[in-house]
Amino acid sequence: MSNRARWVMPMGNTRSSAFTAPHPIYLASGDGAHVTDVDGNRYLDFQNNFTALIHGHGHSSVSEALCRQVPIGLSFANPTKTEIDLAELLCGRVSHFEHLRFTNTGSEAVMMAIKAARALTGRTLIAKCEGAYHGCYDPIEVNVSAPPIDWEDDRRATLQHDGLPTTVRDQTIPIAFNDIEKTERALSAYGSEISAIVVDPLPSRAGLICVSPDYLAFLRRWTSAHAALLISDEVLSFRLAYAGALGDGPIRPDITAFGKIIGGGLPIGAVAGSADVMRVFAPSSDRPHVAHSGTFTANPMSMVAGHAAMSAMTENEFTRLNELGADARSALRGALQSVGVTGAVTGAGSLFRIFLGVAEVSGYADVFRAGSASALGALVRAMQDRGVMISQVGLGAVSTPMRPDDINRLAAVFEEALRTVSVSGRLAPDTTP
Ligand SMILES: Cc1ncc(COP(=O)(O)O)c(C=O)c1O
Structure with missing residues (x-):
């Protein structure tokens, strides 16, 4: 797929933000909280088209x-x-x-x-x-x-x-x-x-x-x-x-x-x-x-x-969704702690963002200092390999078809991916007291 794409589009796609080396994953379909790629692999989708899809895919x-x-x-x-x-x-x-x-x-x-x-x-x-x-x-x-x-x-x-x-x-x-x-x-x-x-x-x-x-x-x-x-x-x-x-x-x-x-x-x-x-x-x-x-x-x-x-998106639905978002942020923080890797999770409402290499993010200088793109990229790929998609910059959005089980899966896959990537020596151990 990516070879065909490269013949007709620079880097094989039309969105700078969608590119990942060596090539992006080409998707074929989406249903509810999931997407399926052209090779038939299914993923729990926290990208939701860079947060635009509040209802995930195929909302009736x-x-x-x-x-x-x-x-x-x-x-x-x-x-x-x-x-x-x-x-x-x-x-x-x-x-x-x-x-x-x-x-x-x-x-x-x-x-x-x-x-x-x-x-x-x-x-x-x-x-x-x-x-x-x-x-x-x-x-x-x-x-x-x-x-x-x-x-x-x-x-x-x-x-x-x-x-x-x-x-x-x-x-x-x-x-x-x-x-x-x-x-x-x-x-x-x-x-x-x-x-x-x-x-x-x-x-x-x-x-x-x-x-x-x-x-x-x-x-x-x-x-x-x-x-x-x-x-x-x-x-x-x-x-x-x-x-x-x-x-x-x-x-x-x-x-x-x-x-x-x-x-x-x-x-x-x-x-x-x-x-x-x-x-x-x-x-x-x-x-x-x-x-x-x-x-x-x-x-x-x-x-x-x-x-x-x-x-x-009624007021109640915003409340439910935002509670899932809060659960996601706290579960991700818990995973960082249990693996013992320096990192931070920010966000509000139904949104979260993961940072590696800094224990706290309070402004742009911290974002810039945060762990190298290669560590985050490796983490995102390791999560993808386990069937969960977040964006390349660690941004994720909860969608209305998601349920608490999906948040548990996000946290479990994140923790597993952190362990894999930290074993490879790309993540700083947590040294905060
Ligand atoms: C805060 C903000 N402003 C503007 C834009 C641009 O919107 P669009 O991609 O629809 O042009 C984005 C896109 O991510 C955004 O996050």
Whole structure:
């Protein structure tokens, strides 16, 4: 399979994040909490398409909604009732969502949120947290996996990839996640030149650690004082609760970019906020206007799948799922302890992330210091060989078809894989007292 793929695609696939050496596992199908590869091997799936599949695979009401929609229309140039249905459901859950607009991906949602902030403020600069990933849009692709910033010295942005214009370095100000003092210092030089601060309430690549209430309150105060916008990127963290990551809290972002679970497994993204802010997307002769289109935006397939998936996510179902997530995190920590390997497990809600080589992860510097990619890669492969899939970076997501037995299996396989990999000498023994 991978040989065929290499003839037609660089490295044999279409997603940088899906590549694993020497080649990725090609999947054939999924059912409930499991996936099956092209060789017939079955795995318990904690990847869930990088957390997007909150119901795992083949959820009956999502499948039925899609089957009903297929014969009556896949996509149209005109709007349909399906997008009103999903927009109503989402605005009905989050009190600060008055108006909403769909996009095709989370990256596009973040892009539209930044464009909105720039249009509304007439400014170019944005600030984003070191280590946070916000998708593929030039100004936000800085300091995702670069070496930690020396906050006393050069705080300029580091471009994440080749292909980005060097001007991006002058457009984006990196700030220190959950560190008010360093962030205030980094922002102080720019004051009223900043259009928006983008914050992910649970940034996966920065450690899958929750934003602290004090930090969030500081960002809200700072943006309000400087007439800048606060953008909450909940593409991943909308999974945390019925009303998303910040929906039930006291801090209201100006714009929320979200996606993943709201598409029921199909491509989607969305931006939402107050009617006043969101009016920037409505053509107007006397106000700033951001053009936003897209051939497949709000296509009925994504809309009906999303509506079915989100309807099934009642408040009780979020509670049940998040309890399973908490059980998974504590079982994984228990396994690290019983094998005696230095490591940490972070996360919240139905999400977990495993780190090796550090006993605690409290920020991006710890993520960077964490065990070598080769140790984690070996661990992920050893788990895969035993029929459990988590992502290459140690990220996992619990899905609704999972039951306590599945969490027990995750922990047992993790422990067995740790023992195998630690015997090979690739893991540091736990030296914490
Ligand atoms: C926080 C965050 N923002 C944005 C994105 C980009 O979303 P998409 O992959 O749908 O473009 C992701 C994807 O993982 C994400 O986790």
